Amino acid sequence: MERPELALHHLHAFLVLAEELHFAHAAERLGIAQPPLSQQIRRLELKVGHPLFVRGPGRVALTAAGRELLPAAQRALAEVADGLAAARRVGDGRAGRLRVGFAASLAPTLLPGLLSAFRADHPGVELDIREMTTAPQVAALQDRAIDVGLLREPPAEPGLAVAELFAERFVAVLPAGHPLAAGRRVAVAALADEPFVLLPRSCGPTVHDRIVGICRDAGFEPRVVQRAVEWPTVSALVAAGLGVSLAPEGVRRIRLRGVVHRRITPDTARSTVAAAWREGNPDPLLPRFLAAARTVRPSSEHAR
CATH class of the missing domain: 3.40.190.10 (Periplasmic binding protein-like II)
Structure with a gap:
């Protein structure tokens, strides 16, 4: 389908003239002389292929073609105005x-x-x-x-x-009935013989290696018996008694019955x-x- 090449200022001139129905008044409102306004209307009429106005002494009237074009022109200019406003909001970071x-x-x-x-x-x-x-x-x-x-x-x-x-300490994640849960702090070395629940290294290599490093610094390699890709799942598996874990302290906010969190010693490691x-x-x-x-x-x- 052929796409008409219409200048927006021609449509604007058409709308103003359709409202004023008077060339001199429309030209004054547009801030241009009357001859350029007449030229713009003529060019638009050539695109349409039919007169849009009936010219008379002093005043003009819309033709049938003009009345048909009027709502489409109003919608087109309104959509352009809305689009420009939306683009400005996006460009300004407001939308x-x-x-x-x-x-x-x-x-x-x-x-x-x-x-x-x-x-x-x-x-x-x-x-x-x-x-x-x-x-x-x-x-x-x-x-x-x-x-x-x-x-x-x-x-x-x-x-x-x-x-x-920000950075967080690491904490021990323990089943609520675990003997080490009775104290306020847990020595990492005391977890040496415990089964561990950890994230797969593929999901978060750095935090995984940080946890393994905490264990190695305490003199042991964690014995991982179960892996889970999210900390809520790690906590759930600990609650089920499958093992213990070390986790960033924000995991405390995962409210789950059957799990307790204890500060560890030493507590120099941080999760970024x-x-x-x-x-x-x-x-x-x-x-x-x-x-x-x-x-x-x-x-x-x-x-x-």
């Missing part, structure tokens, strides 16, 4: 869509405060929230499937920028929570989201 990946263990700590703060300041922005472990988040960032990730222990990857948000994004991402929403992430503190009294 648009941001795809956010997040680690499940951040759902009860960082995520609620961050999303509430960001939405309060950016009510016109659509947030597409996707739960992912660290490795899939990194892949999704590289594939442009998400715009920003909230993750633990982000690995160093070419093309990705990272900003640390960070935001990651593609270097050079021009989306104006990204720096606004990162600014919110840097100011929101996790909803855990134990995070530091």
Whole structure:
């Protein structure tokens, strides 16, 4: 189908003349002389192939063709105006869509405060929230499937920028009836003979290696009997008595009957929570989201 090449200022001139029905008044309203207005109307009539106005002394009237064109012209200019306003809002970072990946263990700590703060300041922005472990988040960032990730222990990857948000201690995750649960703290070395429930290394290599490193520093290699891809599942398996675990302290916020959390000694290791994004991402929403992430503190009294 042939697409008509219509200049927007011709449609605008047509609408003003259709409202004024007087060339001199329409020209004055448009801020142009009467001859250029007449030329614009003539060019539009040539595109249509029929007169749009009946010219008379002083005043004019719409023809049948003009009356048919009028609502379409009004809709076209209104849509263009709406589109320009929407584009400005997106360009200003006041509207648009941001795809956010997040680690499940951040759902009860960082995520609620961050999303509430960001939405309060950016009510016109659509947030597409996707739960992912660290490795899939990194892949999704590289594939442009998400715009920003909230993750633990982000690995160093070419093309990705990272900003640390906060760090957490590690805690021992124990079945409620475990003998070591009676104390306020647990020596890591006391876990040497315990079966462990851990994340697969493929889901979060750095945090996995950090936990294994804590055990090695205490003089043993953890005996892993079960793996789970999310911390809530790790906690559930511990509650079921399958083993113990070491986890970032934010896991305390996962309320699950049959599980207790205890500080460990030594407690020098920390789990880093960070935001990651593609270097050079021009989306104006990204720096606004990162600014919110840097100011929101996790909803855990134990995070530091």
